[in-house]
Amino acid sequence: MGTTYLHAVASLDGYIADERDEVGPLHDWYFSGDHPLVDDDHPEVHGAPFKVSAASAEYVRGMWARQSVLVVGRHQFDLTNGWEGHPPASDHVVVVSHRPKPDGWHPEASYHFATSVEEGIARAQELAGDGEIGVGAGDVGGQALALGLIDHVAIDVVPVVFGRGKPFFGTLTDGHLMLGDPDVVIQGTGVLHLRYPVRRAPS
Known part of the structure; x- marks a missing residue:
């Protein structure tokens, strides 16, 4: 089955947007470098061509190239209008x-639309083939993590403190969840890329 990772850009205190769904400076690093991420990234949808630092480009290009399916919640779909059918990465999107x-x-x-997180991840696995599955952070991502459906947690940390807003993991109700030591630590310009393996409970 395809590897799943929970991913988003986040503030130092763990928010993916403020209370009004504004991202502030969280995505500035996507547009502040000299290295394009993709040849045709639909600037009319995403705001401007993605150009990042060399270190971020190598990491993000690899992640996007391996990602076949993106799983998001309806809130993100509505906020972006589904990127007008052109997500930043992936061949398929499950909402x-x-x-x-x-x-x-x-x-x-x-x-593709699914009525539950379990159904959404199962559909993504069917579509992914040998590719990877990105799961958007927030409530859907947090539920997928709590259900044991996530293999890695990938966070692009931006040096800003929001104080309040929309948390990366949504609302986790099962208490502490301990991840493994990070297997990716990459310093970009204005961002730190981290990836943690999810510890599996003994079967």
């Missing part, structure tokens, strides 16, 4: 939502 895809919305885009 966890109790509401169906909007009528007539980009019928050519490979977007």
Whole structure:
């Protein structure tokens, strides 16, 4: 099955956006370097061509190249309008939502809707083949982690403190969850890339 990783950019205190869903400076590093991430990244959707530092480019290009499916919640889909059918990375997107895809919305885009986190990850596994599965942080990602459906936690930490906002892990209700030591530590410009393996409970 495809490797799953929970991923997002976060503030030092663990927020992926403020209370109004504004990301502030969290994504500035995506546009402040000299190294393009992809040849055609639909700037009309994403705001500007992605250009990052050399260290970030090597890491992000590898992650995006391996990612076949992205799993997000309905809130992120609505905020971005599904990136108009052009996600930053992946061939397919699975949206966890109790509401169906909007009528007539980009019928050519490979977007799939699932009514639960379990169903969404299962559908992503079917679509991924040998590719990896990225799971957006927040409530959906936190639920997937709590359900044991995540293999790695990847955080791009930006040196800003929000104080309050939307937490990276959503609301975890099962207490402490201990991860392994980071197997990726890369210093970019204005961002620190970290990846932690998720410890599996003995079977």
